[in-house]
Amino acid sequence: MLEMTLNGLxxxxxxxxxxxxxxxxxxxxxxxxxxxxxxxPIGACRLCLVExxxxxxxxxxxxxxxxxxxxxxxxxxxxxxxxxxxxLIEMYLATCPSSKTIQxxxxxxxxxxxxxxQKHDDCILCGLCVRICExxxxxxxxxxxxxxHELRISTFFDKKSEDCRHCGACMYICPVCQAxxxxxxxxxxxxxxxxxxxxxxxxxxxxxxxxxxxCVACEQGHEPRKGCxxxxxxx
Amino acid sequence: MRQLQEQKAxxxxxxxxxxxxxxxxxxxxxxxxxxxxxxxxxxRELAKEKNIPLVDxxxxxxxxxxxxxxxxxxxxxxxxxxxxxxVRGSEKVTEEISRVLGIQPGETTEDGEYSLEAVNCLGACAxxxxxxxxxxxxxxxxxxxxxxxxxxxxxxxxxxxxxSHCHCSSVAVGSKEKS
Ligand code: FES
Ligand code: FES
Numbered sequence: 532m533l534e535m536t537l538n539g540l541x542x543x544x545x546x547x548x549x550x551x552x553x554x555x556x557x558x559x560x561x562x563x564x565x566x567x568x569x570x571x572p573i574g575a576c577r578l579c580l581v582e583x584x585x586x587x588x589x590x591x592x593x594x595x596x597x598x599x600x601x602x603x604x605x606x607x608x609x610x611x612x613x614x615x616x617x618x619l620i621e622m623y624l625a626t627c628p629s630s631k632t633i634q635x636x637x638x639x640x641x642x643x644x645x646x647x648x649q650k651h652d653d654c655i656l657c658g659l660c661v662r663i664c665e666x667x668x669x670x671x672x673x674x675x676x677x678x679x680h681e682l683r684i685s686t687f688f689d690k691k692s693e694d695c696r697h698c699g700a701c702m703y704i705c706p707v708c709q710a711x712x713x714x715x716x717x718x719x720x721x722x723x724x725x726x727x728x729x730x731x732x733x734x735x736x737x738x739x740x741x742x743x744x745x746c747v748a749c750e751q752g753h754e755p756r757k758g759c760x761x762x763x764x765x766x
Numbered sequence: 767m768r769q770l771q772e773q774k775a776x777x778x779x780x781x782x783x784x785x786x787x788x789x790x791x792x793x794x795x796x797x798x799x800x801x802x803x804x805x806x807x808x809x810r811e812l813a814k815e816k817n818i819p820l821v822d823x824x825x826x827x828x829x830x831x832x833x834x835x836x837x838x839x840x841x842x843x844x845x846x847x848x849x850x851x852x853v854r855g856s857e858k859v860t861e862e863i864s865r866v867l868g869i870q871p872g873e874t875t876e877d878g879e880y881s882l883e884a885v886n887c888l889g890a891c892a893x894x895x896x897x898x899x900x901x902x903x904x905x906x907x908x909x910x911x912x913x914x915x916x917x918x919x920x921x922x923x924x925x926x927x928x929x930s931h932c933h934c935s936s937v938a939v940g941s942k943e944k945s
Contacts, residue, residue, distance in 0.1 A: 674821040677828045687820040688806055688835075694820065 535603040538738070544599045551579055551594035559607050562616065562636060564623070564706055565657035566595040570666055575658050576623075578636075580615050582606040591615055609738050617642050626652045628720035632706040638723050649720050653707055656682060660701030670694050673701065790818065790826055794833055803834045831885075839874045839881035841919060843867075844898040848887030855908070856895035860884060862909035863897070866916060 532543045537557055544553040549572065554561050564576035574596035581594045583605050591612065606612060620640055623633045625647035633655075636642075658675065661684060665671045672695035676685040686692040702708050711722060793816070797808055804827050813820045827833045845851075845860045860871065863882060869875055871884035888896050893905030897912075899919055907915075 671819040671821060674819075674825040676825055685824075687824045692821070 533599050533601045533603075535599060535601070535605060537605045538607055546599065548599050549595055550581055550583075550592070550597045550599060550603075550605055553599055554581070554594060554605070554607055561594055561607055562640065563595060564632070564636075564655065565659060567659060567663070567704065570659065570662040572596045573658055573662070575656065576619075578616065578619055578623075580612055580619075582609050582612050606738065613640075616640060621645055622647060623655060624720060626650050627655055627707050628722075629653070629711055630655075630707040631709045631711040634711045634722045637721060643721060643723055645720050654684060655707055656684070657706060658684075659704045659706065660684060663700045663704045668696070668698055668700050670696055670698070790823070791830070794823070794827060798833055802840075803837045806835075837874065837878065839879050841880050841900050842898075843880060843882050844885050844888065845871070845882070846886070846888045846894070846896040846898075847884045848891065848894075850887070850891035851894040851896055854894040858909045859895050859897060859907045859912065862912045866912055 533546055535542055535544065535553070537554060537559065540557070542553065542557055544556065548556075551561055551563065551566065551572075561579050561581065563579045565574070566572055566576075566579060572595040574593040577593055579594040580591045581597075582589045583592055583597070583603055584590055585604060589606075589609075589611070594607075617640055620633070620636050620642045621644070623630075624637055624642065625645045627633055628645075628649065629651065656675070661673055661675060664673050672692040673684055673686055676683055676689075686695070793812060794804060797804055797812070801808060809823045809827070810820065812818070813823055827835060843863065845856060845863060847856055847860065864870055867875055867880050867882060869880070869882050871882050874881035888898060888903075890896055890903060890905075893903065895907050897904045897907045897915070899915065904911075904915060
């Protein structure tokens with residue numbers, strides 16, 4: 532058993548577990564895009580970033596690939612982590628605004644604007660389809676093709692693949708294929724129709740407390756700011 | 767998690783055994799050397815023989831820019847567009863080559879004689895700007911020298927100077943115009 536601290540909590544995990552598995556085991560939610568419990572993690576989306584090490588010498592690592600170590604200090608909801616997470620979601624929104632998964636993430640993590648050039652791609656290169664095809668379906672019909680900004684997912688010579696059995700697993704697992712729900716007025720890339728919660732504690736504390744339920748900040752009698760635990764007006 | 771790792775390890779071992787200690791890149795190099803590019807049917811055969819998933823071959827072949835999936839010309843011309851060469855005017859040199867051959871970087875002439883490739887730094891920056899023709903390095907190139915360079919290449923390889931296909935003279939004219 533390895534002892535670690537998770538958000539100040541003393542925890543014990545078995546050697547060989549990843550930080551994500553440890554956090555999930557202790558009931559702390561870390562958003563993920565490219566992780567699936569049945570597939571090998573590749574750390575492609577970076578959404579599961581957590582902060583490790585003492586606060587003055589901390590660094591961000593992807594929780595889904597980082598193995599548990601003895602004495603590790605992990606913070607899953609520090610200011611740095613949350614800002615990095617929000618930026619990532621914003622960038623994903625700028626790439627694939629048509630994805631319901633990404634729109635939901637944006638609402639959940641209170642990303643309300645996109646400051647990047649808006650694109651309308653249909654792939655975030657998370658590699659879930661590639662892995663499910665190889666690891667679960669044993670077909671290996673698709674792969675990452677090309678390199679750098681030309682990286683894409685395709686079949687051998689971009690032709691109909693003989694290895695494909697049309698099982699549809701790639702579409703099932705794709706976080707982008709599921710189209711976003713069409714709200715009454717859908718004007719721009721950020722939907723935010725599901726937006727309701729914003730942690731008010733980031734202003735007062737270094738860490739968000741909303742992973743604890745009920746929220747410590749709200750419990751301690753801090754005036755919840757407008758927007759906390761209430762549906763935002765007009766949405 | 768651990769199960770998955772074990773699965774992966776055993777799979778990797780299988781792959782290694784299957785490839786007969788030849789790395790995939792080496793095999794692709796050999797194919798490229800014989801055929802001048804990577805033909806689809808040869809890749810298919812290789813996959814069958816070595817028991818490698820087809821799509822893996824495609825992945826590796828598209829990852830390295832040295833591999834080509836379309837036929838290349840008999841003569842390979844590389845012009846360096848790296849920093850040192852750029853500073854010393856490689857852009858003009860590339861333009862001149864494009865003009866003389868009538869192709870852009872990445873393309874092959876219709877007669878299948880020349881293919882032009884723009885590359886990043888050939889590791890000989892002191893000789894900038896650099897043009898490599900059939901693995902011969904030509905240092906300190908200027909646009910004015912391009913015509914003469916191709917003249918030399920064509921003369922040395924042209925077998926049918928008398929026939930109508932021969933372009934030897936046309937290049938010479940092009941270079942004269944310029945200088
Ligand atoms: S879930 Fe960890 S990097 Fe994507
Ligand atoms: S930049 Fe051309 S050889 Fe280095």
